[in-house]
Amino acid sequence: MENDALIAFKEVQKENWSLFAPLEAVTTICAASLVRFSRIKPGDKVLDVACGTGVVAITAAKIGAKASGIDLCPALVNRAQENTAIANVTVDVQEGDVESLPFPDHSFDAVLSQFGHMFAPRPQVAIQEMLRVLKPGGIIAFSTWPPHLCVGKMFGLVSKFSPPPEGVSPPPLWGEPHFVRQQLADAVEDLAFAQDFMLFPALSLGHYQQSIETGPIYEFIQNLKKEPARLEQFRKELQTLVSPYYVDNHLHQHYLMSRARKK
Numbered sequence: 001m002e003n004d005a006l007i008a009f010k011e012v013q014k015e016n017w018s019l020f021a022p023l024e025a026v027t028t029i030c031a032a033s034l035v036r037f038s039r040i041k042p043g044d045k046v047l048d049v050a051c052g053t054g055v056v057a058i059t060a061a062k063i064g065a066k067a068s069g070i071d072l073c074p075a076l077v078n079r080a081q082e083n084t085a086i087a088n089v090t091v092d093v094q095e096g097d098v099e100s101l102p103f104p105d106h107s108f109d110a111v112l113s114q115f116g117h118m119f120a121p122r123p124q125v126a127i128q129e130m131l132r133v134l135k136p137g138g139i140i141a142f143s144t145w146p147p148h149l150c151v152g153k154m155f156g157l158v159s160k161f162s163p164p165p166e167g168v169s170p171p172p173l174w175g176e177p178h179f180v181r182q183q184l185a186d187a188v189e190d191l192a193f194a195q196d197f198m199l200f201p202a203l204s205l206g207h208y209q210q211s212i213e214t215g216p217i218y219e220f221i222q223n224l225k226k227e228p229a230r231l232e233q234f235r236k237e238l239q240t241l242v243s244p245y246y247v248d249n250h251l252h253q254h255y256l257m258s259r260a261r262k263k
């Protein structure tokens with residue numbers, strides 16, 4: 001059962017992610033990596049969890065999968081539907097919560113999530129739902145940001161300035177292989193990991209800051225603007241944190257990919 005704090009948290013999440021669409025330009029390439037890593041085949045029934053603008057689901061559909069996508073954020077679901085039409089593929093995209101998937105047990109040959117299910121507040125609730133809708137022998141695969149690298153550290157910094165409500169697990173925990181192993185436990189076999197990276201273009205660190213401040217951390221920044229000294233401190237710490245990853249006009253953002261077969 002969800003308590004009021006979790007319901008309120010998810011409403012804020014819907015708002016927070018509604019400006020994410022422009023960043024599909026950088027998650028598009030990673031989508032191809034995850035689809036390849038997941039080893040899905042033409043004809044497979046594939047679910048993209050927390051699909052955002054649909055980059056993984058559409059990539060899967062392009063190789064002949066019967067793809068579906070769900071996302072918490074209505075604005076991104078609309079964009080995913082537009083992207084599906086532009087790509088001239090068929091993908092069933094709908095609004096939904098990974099903690100309560102609107103599908104019967106054993107519906108899919110593969111359940112994927114790119115930088116998505118990690119943002120559900122309760123890891124066990126999310127992963128049990130993803131495994132429930134997966135057929136025995138099916139593949140679960142996801143990409144996640146490790147806590148000790150660029151994007152995970154950035155989310156850690158945001159949490160330091162604006163701690164999440166009690167009961168919300170830190171998303172970058174999903175970037176730790178031991179945490180993934182613990183969450184999947186003995187429901188799966190053949191657990192495998194790989195690393196990949198995203199190149200995030202930015203003309204300067206200021207441009208990077210602007211991209212994320214007008215995207216995934218917009219609401220957080222609006223709140224922080226009420227306390228200018230803290231906002232300045234956040235921006236200073238952010239620049240210090242990301243500058244080691246900035247080279248040749250891009251941020252080098254490594255991530256973890258995990259894949260396993262449901263028993």
Ligand SMILES: C[S@@+](CC[C@H](N)C(=O)[O-])C[C@H]1O[C@@H](n2cnc3c(N)ncnc32)[C@H](O)[C@@H]1O
Nearest residue numbers: 017027050051052071072073097098114116119
């Ligand atoms: C970083 S974006 C990734 C989007 C997309 N998978 C991609 O790679 O471009 C995170 C996504 O997780 C979605 N999300 C967050 N919490 C969710 C939840 N509880 N259930 C479903 N989607 C969720 C957000 O709406 C957002 O689209």
